[in-house]
Amino acid sequence: MALDTAVELAPSFSYWQMVWTRFRKHKLAMFGGSVIIIMILLCFVAAPIITATTGYHYTSMDLPNRYAFPSGAHWFGTDDMGRDVLVMILYGGQVSIEVGLISALAAVLIGSLVGVVSGYFGGWIDEALMRFTDVMMSLPYLPLYLVLAMAFGPGFWTLIGIFVGFGWMGDARLVRGVVLSLKNMEFVEAAKAIGASPWRIMLKHLLINSMAVIIVSTTLLMGGNIVGEAALSFLGLGIQPPQPSWGNVLMTASGYIFAPGNGPWLIFYPGFFLFLTVLSFNFMGDGLRDALDPRLKGYR
Amino acid sequence: MFTFIMRRFLQMIPILILISILAFLLLRLSGPDPAEYMIMANPRIKPEDILREKQRLGLVDASGKPVPLFIQYFYWAKGILQGEWGWSRIWPNVTAFQAIMLFLPNSLILMGLALLIAILVAVPIGIYSALKQYSAFDYIFTTGTFLGMSLPTFWLALMAIIVFHLIPARLFGAPWFPAGDLASFGKPYAGVWWDRLWHLALPVAVLSIYSMAGWTRYMRSSMLEVIRADYVRTARAKGVPERRVIYKHALRNALIPMVTILTLSVPGLFGGALITETVFAYPGVGRMLYQAVLGKDYAVAMADILFLALLTVLFNLVADVLYAIVDPRIRYN
Numbered sequence: 001m002a003l004d005t006a007v008e009l010a011p012s013f014s015y016w017q018m019v020w021t022r023f024r025k026h027k028l029a030m031f032g033g034s035v036i037i038i039m040i041l042l043c044f045v046a047a048p049i050i051t052a053t054t055g056y057h058y059t060s061m062d063l064p065n066r067y068a069f070p071s072g073a074h075w076f077g078t079d080d081m082g083r084d085v086l087v088m089i090l091y092g093g094q095v096s097i098e099v100g101l102i103s104a105l106a107a108v109l110i111g112s113l114v115g116v117v118s119g120y121f122g123g124w125i126d127e128a129l130m131r132f133t134d135v136m137m138s139l140p141y142l143p144l145y146l147v148l149a150m151a152f153g154p155g156f157w158t159l160i161g162i163f164v165g166f167g168w169m170g171d172a173r174l175v176r177g178v179v180l181s182l183k184n185m186e187f188v189e190a191a192k193a194i195g196a197s198p199w200r201i202m203l204k205h206l207l208i209n210s211m212a213v214i215i216v217s218t219t220l221l222m223g224g225n226i227v228g229e230a231a232l233s234f235l236g237l238g239i240q241p242p243q244p245s246w247g248n249v250l251m252t253a254s255g256y257i258f259a260p261g262n263g264p265w266l267i268f269y270p271g272f273f274l275f276l277t278v279l280s281f282n283f284m285g286d287g288l289r290d291a292l293d294p295r296l297k298g299y300r
Numbered sequence: 301m302f303t304f305i306m307r308r309f310l311q312m313i314p315i316l317i318l319i320s321i322l323a324f325l326l327l328r329l330s331g332p333d334p335a336e337y338m339i340m341a342n343p344r345i346k347p348e349d350i351l352r353e354k355q356r357l358g359l360v361d362a363s364g365k366p367v368p369l370f371i372q373y374f375y376w377a378k379g380i381l382q383g384e385w386g387w388s389r390i391w392p393n394v395t396a397f398q399a400i401m402l403f404l405p406n407s408l409i410l411m412g413l414a415l416l417i418a419i420l421v422a423v424p425i426g427i428y429s430a431l432k433q434y435s436a437f438d439y440i441f442t443t444g445t446f447l448g449m450s451l452p453t454f455w456l457a458l459m460a461i462i463v464f465h466l467i468p469a470r471l472f473g474a475p476w477f478p479a480g481d482l483a484s485f486g487k488p489y490a491g492v493w494w495d496r497l498w499h500l501a502l503p504v505a506v507l508s509i510y511s512m513a514g515w516t517r518y519m520r521s522s523m524l525e526v527i528r529a530d531y532v533r534t535a536r537a538k539g540v541p542e543r544r545v546i547y548k549h550a551l552r553n554a555l556i557p558m559v560t561i562l563t564l565s566v567p568g569l570f571g572g573a574l575i576t577e578t579v580f581a582y583p584g585v586g587r588m589l590y591q592a593v594l595g596k597d598y599a600v601a602m603a604d605i606l607f608l609a610l611l612t613v614l615f616n617l618v619a620d621v622l623y624a625i626v627d628p629r630i631r632y633n
Contacts, residue, residue, distance in 0.1 A: 028443070135318045138616065140608035142571035146593045147326065147601050227452050231575060234454045235590065254458055254579070257466070258479075264462045271455030279450035286446075 022291035029287020032280035039277055043093035056084040058091045058244050067263060076269045079249075080256055089270050092244035095156070096274070099239075100226035100281075103160045107167030107225075108218045112210065114168065115175025116202045120183055130176070133169045141166060142231070149237035159238055163225045171217045178210040212292035216285050223281025230274050246274040301624070308620055312613050319609045320380070323602055324373050380606070386599030390591065396603035399592075400585060406482065407584030410577070411569050413500060414507035419562065422512045426519025427551065433524060441516065448513025453572055457506045457579035464502060477502050480581035503580045507572055511565060518561050523554040556627050563619035567612040 013021070023029055051057045060083065070077040076085035118129040145162050152158045182188065183206065191201050207214075226246075232238035233247025234254075241248055253266040339345060354360045361367055367375075379385075385396040394402065429438045461479045469475040478484070478499050489495050526532065527550050535549045536542075574586030581587070585604060592600040 138612040150593045
């Protein structure tokens with residue numbers, strides 16, 4: 001027997017190819033991802049097209065046509081000022097999605113930096129940062145949001161500020177945990193040995209290896225912040241009319257829930273879009289967790 | 301054990317001091333100047349009167365110079381410790397503390413019932429899902445928990461009003477459940493226990509769904525972890541009947557983390573209750589805070605924040621102590 005028979009090499013995959021393969025198998029996550037892409041296309045691309053072709057806009061009132069039943073002309077009916085509900089929802093989605101994405105990205109950026117600094121340096125820096133995180137976590141969120149919105153005046157940037165200021169703690173703790181388990185491993189020691197600076201080790205080695213945790217918490221935070229925006233706008237302390245958002249469209253609709261002309265679709269549709277989007281982010285976060293780090297599977 | 305509780309109790313103090321500093325800064329830096337209130341109430345007020353009031357409140361000293369912020373904090377904290385929580389602006393002749401006490405019982409009833417129902421549903425479903433992992437039951441309920449956690453509370457509440465109040469009222473002439481409030485008004489049975497329960501049904505159902513979904517998942521993963529443990533395999537190997545293995549060996553240990561999770565989620569329930577109470581016009585502390593915020597009643601809003609923060613820290617302590625009690629493996633140092 002010849003020893004030089006060709007060795008069958010297993011096809012090699014990069015980490016991200018493997019992640020994609022695992023993610024694709026997660027049906028609910030694929031559903032979530034598709035819904036999010038469709039939702040973004042609908043809100044940011046289809047909404048201007050509908051306005052251009054039909055002339056419906058969230059400022060175009062049609063008072064004789066109030067509370068119209070869903071029909072060919074108005075798929076989701078019209079609201080108390082005769083505005084097309086579908087158009088309100090699509091333009092409202094723009095703000096809701098923007099708030100969710102911007103605030104989650106910023107919060108996770110801050111949280112990851114706090115986590116990596118805290119975990120890497122340890123000692124009094126860790127102690128101080130983590131006690132501060134504890135304090136921030138024991139603050140009652142929703143009540144404090146209300147007071148802050150009252151204090152700074154409700155609006156887009158107030159919302160972002162609130163969600164960033166109170167959204168970074170979870171990620172900071174997770175990243176710190178990962179960094180604590182990584183910082184004594186050989187590759188960090190090797191990096192130190194060849195003279196890498198602490199910042200280089202933290203940013204290039206430790207943060208990159210915490211990416212699984214960071215991506216998952218960003219996804220879940222996006223969903224959470226979209227609900228948060230809707231909740232605050234629903235209470236009248238978020239995005240202010242006439243600029244629509246999912247929350248304030250629901251607020252307006254709930255104001256005439258007992259009015260004789262009111263139809264349930266005015267409440268159902270905006271909330272359903274919100275629910276579907278948040279559900280999709282949660283599904284995607286779950287699928288990403290399984291795909292990025294199979295060891296985390298089952299630990300929810 | 302006693303020293304453990306005492307030490308954890310002492311650790312609460314710096315956290316509470318930090319929270320009170322944050323609350324104070326928010327109040328001072330964002331709230332209106334007390335002088336503005338006085339001008340709003342009486343536009344012809346004299347500047348001397350404003351100065352005297354500011355001196356009384358400790359904002360300026362005897363010569364009229366502003367007092368540094370950190371000294372103001374000590375005055376304020378002293379007042380809080382002595383029970384001077386300030387007067388409400390929107391509820392006449394009520395202090396902030398009395399306002400909380402006025403609305404708290406209603407909230408406790410609502411939250412207590414929601415908590416109870418959530419536990420009674422979540423624990424059995426979680427256990428059964430774990431025992432039948434990957435079965436149809438498990439898939440349906442695991443997906444269901446995602447739905448439950450993604451449902452926005454205020455939308456669920458509005459939909460509940462539509463489905464159980466508005467639609468039956470239009471179709472059959474009478475609603476199945478009231479759309480809100482504490483009890484019926486002007487009826488002979490107003491305020492009777494079943495009338496209260498009837499009014500509580502929708503808010504309790506809405507409030508319990510979110511916690512229910514989360515706890516089902518925790519119960520499931522906690523149970524899954526335990527039934528894979530060595531001591532469960534040992535019990536089976538010894539020939540212990542399956543029922544006994546599950547209920548005596550596995551379940552008792554699976555419930556330990558649930559104690560912590562349930563305790564820690566109590567303060568968070570106040571947030572969910574705020575929205576539920578507001579939609580259902582239920583007079584609890586959550587709706588009180590919302591009205592205080594809309595009415596710019598800073599004293600009541602701040603008192604409520606401090607109260608909720610105290611509650612959060614306290615329940616963290618309770619969770620730690622309970623955990624140490626139910627799990628003898630935990631050492632107290």
